[in-house]
Amino acid sequence: MADHARQLQRIVREYRRDGQEWPARTKDIARWAIRTRRFDLRAPALEKILAGDLAQAMREEFFTDARGRRVRAKHPAKARRDGEQITLWDDVRTAPRGFMEMAFQLRRRHIVGECRQVT
Numbered sequence: 074m075a076d077h078a079r080q081l082q083r084i085v086r087e088y089r090r091d092g093q094e095w096p097a098r099t100k101d102i103a104r105w106a107i108r109t110r111r112f113d114l115r116a117p118a119l120e121k122i123l124a125g126d127l128a129q130a131m132r133e134e135f136f137t138d139a140r141g142r143r144v145r146a147k148h149p150a151k152a153r154r155d156g157e158q159i160t161l162w163d164d165v166r167t168a169p170r171g172f173m174e175m176a177f178q179l180r181r182r183h184i185v186g187e188c189r190q191v192t
């Protein structure tokens with residue numbers, strides 16, 4: 074992600090150097106970058122962006138349970154596949170118990186990490 078962020082920062086610098094309107098909306102910078110071919114979205118980058126958007130959408134999906142509580146529907150858990158660590162998503166209503174235990178453990182570790190970062 075650092076390379077991607079650096080690419081975007083370079084585009085903003087070039088946008089300003091080109092004498093475009095500043096301050097600017099990100100939408101205007103994006104249009105300029107696409108129009109001037111400074112941003113070329115290849116399949117791997119597109120896949121990464123879509124995967125991030127999908128993860129965010131799954132984090133935001135909730136339902137109301139029988140007791141009227143708001144419950145998050147989709148949860149991620151880490152797994153190893155072919156020697157690589159990956160993140161799998163499942164629905165709390167259909168996931169096996171072991172998957173949800175891993176997902177909740179991951180969430181607890183994330184919360185602890187955030188608390189440590191605050192102190």
